[in-house]
Amino acid sequence: DTGVSQNPRHKITKRGQNVTFRCDPISEHNRLYWYRQTLGQGPEFLTYFQNEAQLEKSRLLSDRFSAERPKGSFSTLEIQRTEQGDSAMYLCASSLLGSQYFGPGTRLLVL
Amino acid sequence: TQLLEQSPQFLSIQEGENLTVYCNSSSVFSSLQWYRQEPGEGPVLLVTVVTGGEVKKLKRLTFQFGDARKDSSLHITAAQPGDTGLYLCAATSNDYKLSFGAGTTVTVRA
Numbered sequence: 157d158t159g160v161s162q163n164p165r166h167k168i169t170k171r172g173q174n175v176t177f178r179c180d181p182i183s184e185h186n187r188l189y190w191y192r193q194t195l196g197q198g199p200e201f202l203t204y205f206q207n208e209a210q211l212e213k214s215r216l217l218s219d220r221f222s223a224e225r226p227k228g229s230f231s232t233l234e235i236q237r238t239e240q241g242d243s244a245m246y247l248c249a250s251s252l253l254g255s256q257y258f259g260p261g262t263r264l265l266v267l
Numbered sequence: 268t269q270l271l272e273q274s275p276q277f278l279s280i281q282e283g284e285n286l287t288v289y290c291n292s293s294s295v296f297s298s299l300q301w302y303r304q305e306p307g308e309g310p311v312l313l314v315t316v317v318t319g320g321e322v323k324k325l326k327r328l329t330f331q332f333g334d335a336r337k338d339s340s341l342h343i344t345a346a347q348p349g350d351t352g353l354y355l356c357a358a359t360s361n362d363y364k365l366s367f368g369a370g371t372t373v374t375v376r377a
Contacts, residue, residue, distance in 0.1 A: 160309075187363060198271075198355050198367025199310065212364070247309050249365075255300060256365060258309035 158182060160259035162248050168265045169238055176234045177262045181250030188231050189256060190223055191247040192216065199247050205231060238266045270294075271356055271368035279374040283345055288371040290356035291338045297359055299339050301330055304353040304370070313341075346375045 161180045169175050181188050186207050191199035202221070203213045207228040217223075220238075225231040235242055243266045249256040272291045280286050290299070298317045302310035314323050316332035316339060323330045327350075329342040343350055353372050357365040 162309075189363070189365075191365075196369065198357070198369050199365070201364050201366070204363055249309075251363075254298075255312055255315045257312060258302075261307075261309045263307065 160248055160250050160257055162246075162259040162262050164262060165260060166263045166265075168267065170267050171240060172237055174234065174236045175238060175264065176232055177246055177248075177264075179231045179233070179248030179250075179259060181230070181248070182257060183229075185250035185252050185257075186228070187251045187256075188225055189249040189251075190231070190233050191249065191258075193245040193247060193261070194243075202233075235264075238264075240266050242266050271358060271366060273354075273356060273368035273371050275371060276369070277372045277374075279376065280346055282347060282375055282377050285342065285344050286346055286373065287340055287342045288354050288373070289338065289340050290368055292358065294337065294358075296336050299332060299336075300357045300359075300365070301339070301341055302355045302357065304355060305351075310355055343373075346373075348375045348377050351375050 163178045188205045190202040193199040201214050202217050203223050204211050205225040208225050220236045223233045245261045245263050247261045249258045274289045300315045301313045304310040314330045319336045320334045321332040327344045331340045353370045355370045357367045
């Protein structure tokens with residue numbers, strides 16, 4: 157299966173700790189997206205890369221959040237000094253020109 | 268930011284019954300996607316519609332895009348327990364950003 161992969165699938169951390177998630181997109185896709193989903197809601201857009209360039213960041217992405225895609229392939233999303241409100245499913249998606257294909261997500265629980 | 272409203276929020280039916288879920292907005296969409304999501308997993312793309320009045324069929328699923336491209340529906344015929352999940356509609360803005368509705372949770376009882 158050559159779909160979008162995300163690691164880890166689950167992460168439990170204590171408030172104040174830093175966490176990093178990884179996303180590997182579909183190989184030929186030049187666009188990569190991060191979304192966040194909380195219980196009972198649809199995913200919300202966080203940020204978007206075209207190749208290695210980060211072209212948009214949502215207001216949801218506070219200064220504690222940073223995303224990179226250094227070689228235009230995989231991407232990382234780091235959250236510093238985690239807060240309980242950061243608990244959510246973090247989803248990565250990729251596309252070439254049209255439809256976005258999602259990975260399985262990383263479920264974060266901040267205690 | 269366009270607001271997508273999905274209805275109903277929850278739907279529970281018996282295996283073999285038909286169901287329809289709706290996605291509405293006051294804005295015109297350039298394209299609209301339907302996804303299905305199972306607990307603990309990412310959304311899986313079902314279909315993309317781009318033309319007003321378009322109807323697409325995927326086995327027992329029928330997707331319709333309104334003539335004015337402001338609304339869409341998903342109809343499932345003879346639902347099966349495997350159809351259980353969260354059905355999400357999403358519209359594209361700025362050529363790339365997806366805006367999602369809150370979803371319809373469908374439960375098909377055996």
